[in-house]
Amino acid sequence: MFTHALPRRITIALCAFLLTLVLLPAGAQANSPARQSLETATNRILNFIKNPDYVNPATRGPIRQQIEDEVLHIFDFSEFSSRTVGPRWRNFTAQQKREFSDAFADLLINTYLNKIDGYNGEQVLYTGEVSSAKGDRTEVRTVVTMKDGKKVPVAYRMLPKNGKWLVYDVLIENISLVKNYRTQFQDILNTDSPENLIARIKAKAMEVRQEHGK
Numbered sequence: 001m002f003t004h005a006l007p008r009r010i011t012i013a014l015c016a017f018l019l020t021l022v023l024l025p026a027g028a029q030a031n032s033p034a035r036q037s038l039e040t041a042t043n044r045i046l047n048f049i050k051n052p053d054y055v056n057p058a059t060r061g062p063i064r065q066q067i068e069d070e071v072l073h074i075f076d077f078s079e080f081s082s083r084t085v086g087p088r089w090r091n092f093t094a095q096q097k098r099e100f101s102d103a104f105a106d107l108l109i110n111t112y113l114n115k116i117d118g119y120n121g122e123q124v125l126y127t128g129e130v131s132s133a134k135g136d137r138t139e140v141r142t143v144v145t146m147k148d149g150k151k152v153p154v155a156y157r158m159l160p161k162n163g164k165w166l167v168y169d170v171l172i173e174n175i176s177l178v179k180n181y182r183t184q185f186q187d188i189l190n191t192d193s194p195e196n197l198i199a200r201i202k203a204k205a206m207e208v209r210q211e212h213g214k
Helices: 007-018 033-050 060-074 077-091 094-113 177-189 194-211
Strands: 123-131 138-145 151-161 164-172
Touching: 033 060, 033 123, 033 138, 033 151, 033 164, 060 094, 077 094, 077 164, 077 177, 094 194, 164 177, 177 194
Parallel strands: none
Antiparallel strands: 123 138, 138 151, 151 164
16 A cells, blocks of 8 residues: 655645635735635635534534535646656546546545644745746745744645636645655556556545544
């Protein structure tokens, strides 16, 4: 079974995305479309988390589902998946690609959402953006200040699709989640089939759900 990559860094990324509004520094320009997409999703998720019914395990389920849906709308898990698998993605059938993307999204979303209750007092500062020459890729940069005062850079790589900007990679302390998972998945695919990799991811996602009573 592959290891679940960078749990601490995933925690930081979750803090930056789900639990605080990205702050605009004084004198900065108006929000870019990419940053606006992040803020819109964040605001919606924050409203769900603040709902008193979310605290109660008996009524949390429907609200959690709404949060999952919101994450699915801001992350491009198809792009995330293809970049994570790398060149071997072309060897996957259309059905395998769908199954992989769904399983990988399930794993990441549940890993993220299972950590929501552990945050208190972290702050996020928007520090800028860097776009490609063609304007078809952008990196929204933030700095997360942890409760102990440590500052951690977190960047969201985004692309436009179907009229909105979507996240396809997250960099925490300049380490890409896509590249980290790619290393693990390539090691598996060197000796195993796409079907077995998908089965492993599904099993890991189920394990994460069961650990938290989902």
